[in-house]
Amino acid sequence: MIARRDLLRASAALTMAGCAQRARPLREDGRLVVTFWYAYGDLVRKVLLDLVARFNASQSRIVVKAVHQGDYFEALAKLRTALAAGAAPTLSHVVLEVVPYLARAGVLEPLDAYEGARAMPFVAALDQRGSFAGADREPLVCIPFNRSTPIVFANARVLEDERVEIPRTWEELADAARRLTKRAANGETRWGFEVPISWWYWVAMVGQAGGRLVDPGGRMTLGGDAGVEALRFWQRLVREDHVMRPPPGRDYQAWQSSNESFLGGRIAMMWSSTAYVRYLEDNARFPVVAAPLPRHVRASVPTGGTMFVLLRSAPEEEKLAAWEFVRWMCDAEQTIAWSTRTGYLPVTRPAVDRLGQGRWYERHPNDRVAYDQLADAAPWPWSPELFRIDRDIVEPRLEDAVLTGRDARMLLEQARSDAERPA
C-alpha cells in the first residue's frame, strides 16, 4: 500500500524531475530554437516583436520564438508551473522582486561563465549588483532588460491653466493636488492626483520618508515609522483632502485605468512608470510633462521592470543561443531602439552616451527624467522572501489602509510580524 508520505515524495520527485535538464535542444529548419516567454502588451509588445524579428533575420543559426504570457504576474505563475512540469522555456524575463527567490530555488542559470557576462557595460544602478543590496556575493543570474523607475506625469495644459508648478515635495504635492482637483455641478470630478495603491510606489515613499525596507541587520522592517508615514500620507490625500483617487483594479489593471483617466483629462497628475512615456506622449491630446517624484526628507525611488533570466533546465546549446540573443539585445543599437520607442531606461552606458551625443534627450526631455532619478535609486534587498512580502503581505494591507481607513501603523505591524514568519 502506498503511504501518503510516499505520495508526496513522488509528487515532489516528479516536480524535481520536471526541473531537471531537458537533454535535447529544439531545432526548426536546422536552426536552434530559443523559446522566449515575455509579458506585456500593446506598444511594448510590438517593439519587442520587431526586435526579435530583426534578430532572427540577422543570422541563420538561431530562431527566437517569442511567446506572450500575459502580464508579469501571470507570466510568473506560468513560468513556475512550467518549471515544475519540465516544460520551461529557454529564456524569460521576470519582475525584479522575484529574482532572489528563483535564484534560491536553483532554477536560474548562473551566467558568470558566459562569454562577456561580467564585462557588459551596464548602467550601475540597473544591473544585478546595482539593483540588489548584497547581490555582489551572489552568482550572476539576471541581466537588465526593461528597466524603469516611477515618475510623475502631468497634464501641462491643466497645470498652466491653474498656474500650478510640478510639485517637488510631499507638501507641494498635496497643495498642487488640492488646487488641481475640480468638482463640477453634475458630480464629475477632475482629480488632482492619482497613483495605484501599489507596493512599488509605497516603497518609493518609504525611501522619501527616510526609511528602508530592511535594517542593516537584515531584518525586514518595512520602513518602520517611514513606512507608516508614507501610508498615512496616502490616507490623507484620499480620505481627508479628497484630492487623490485610487484607481480601480489591481496590478496592471489599475495602472492602465490611471493611464486612461490621464489621457481622458480626468486626472491632472499621476505617478506611473517611465515605461509609459512614449505611449502617453503619442496618445495624449495635450502636452505631457514628466518629472521626478517629489522628495520628503530625501529623494528616493526604487527601480522596477524586469530582468532577463536563462532557465537552468534548458539544454546547453539552447542556453548558449539564448545568451547570444541577450547580448544582442544589450548592444547599443537595440538598447536605444527599445528605450526610445517605449520609454524604458537605456540599460547600458554606450547607449546612454549615444543618446546624449545625438541630442535625443534635448528633443525628448521626458525620457531623461527616469535616468536622472537613478542618482536617487534605492537598491532592493537580496531577499528570497521579497516577492512574497510584496504580494501576499504588504500590498493587500496598503489597499486596506487607503480604501477602508484602517490604522496604518497597526496594519504595517501585522505585515511585519507576518513577514518574519516563515512561509
Next chain:
Amino acid sequence: MTPRARWHPWAMLVPTLGLLVAFFLAPIGVAAYESLFSWDLLTPPRFVGTSNYAALAAHGELLHIALRTIAYSTMVVAGTMSLGLALALLVDRPGRFFAFVRTSVFSAYVVSWVAVALLWMWMLDGNGGIFGRALHGSPLGDPRWALPTLAVVGVWKLTGYAMIVFLAGLQSVPRSLHEAAALDGASAWGRLRYVTLPLLAPTAAFVATTSLVTSFQAFDVVRIMTQGGPARATELFVYAVYEQIFLDLSVGRASALTVVFFGLLLALAALQLRVWRARAGVAR
C-alpha cells in the same frame, strides 16, 4: 431485479467509484497531506504541521474568505432564484414575443464567464462605461460595493438558467389544479401562493443547489474583474486558492484552503440534505 451474485452490484459501481476516488477523494487526500507542508513547487517540501492553517486563521483571513464566499453565494442564489422565478412567471405564455424574451434572457447563460466579465467591466468602467459614468466611478474600486457588484454580474449570468428550469417546473403543474382552485374562488395570488409555489419546491431546490455550487466556484469573474481586490474585498475561496498557489508561491497554504473549502461545502450540503429529508418526512 435480483442480482445473481452478491458482488454484482458492487461490480457495477466500480467505474463510478473508481472515478470518484481518482478525481475527487484522492486529490482531496493529497491536498490534506500537502497542507501540512511548506512547498513552493520548486524546492523540496518542508513539514510544518498545522502552521498553514494557523497562518490562514491569523488576523481572521480564513474566516473573512469563508464569510465573503457565503455572502457572495447568498446574494447570487437569492437574486438568481427570485429573478428567475419572476421572469418565468412573466414569460410563461405562448407567442413569438415571449419566445424571443425567453431566448434573450437565457442567452446570457450560454455566454462564457470571461466574456460576461469583460462586458461588465466595460459597462462599469469609470472612464467611459455606461454605468461607470452614471455612478461617477466604478463600484469595483470601492471595497463596500465590489462584492455586491460581482454578485449582480453572477445573477445576470445565471438568471436565464433559473428561468428556464422554473419554466419547466411551471409547465409540469397540472392545469386542473389551477382550474379547481379558480372554481373554489382562489385569486391569481392565491393560486400562485397555494398551488404553484408549493409544487415548484423541488424545482426551487434544484435551482438553489446548482446556483450555490456555481457561485461557490466563482473564479473567472473575480480573476478578470477585480483580482480579489480592492483590499481583498472580493477574494473568494477558489480565487484565494489560485492566488496562494500561483501568485504567493505557497502550495501548502493553498492546500489548507482547499481542505477548508471542502469541509465547508460538505457541511452546507449535509445541512441542505438534512433540511430536505426533514421536509420529505413532513410531506409523507
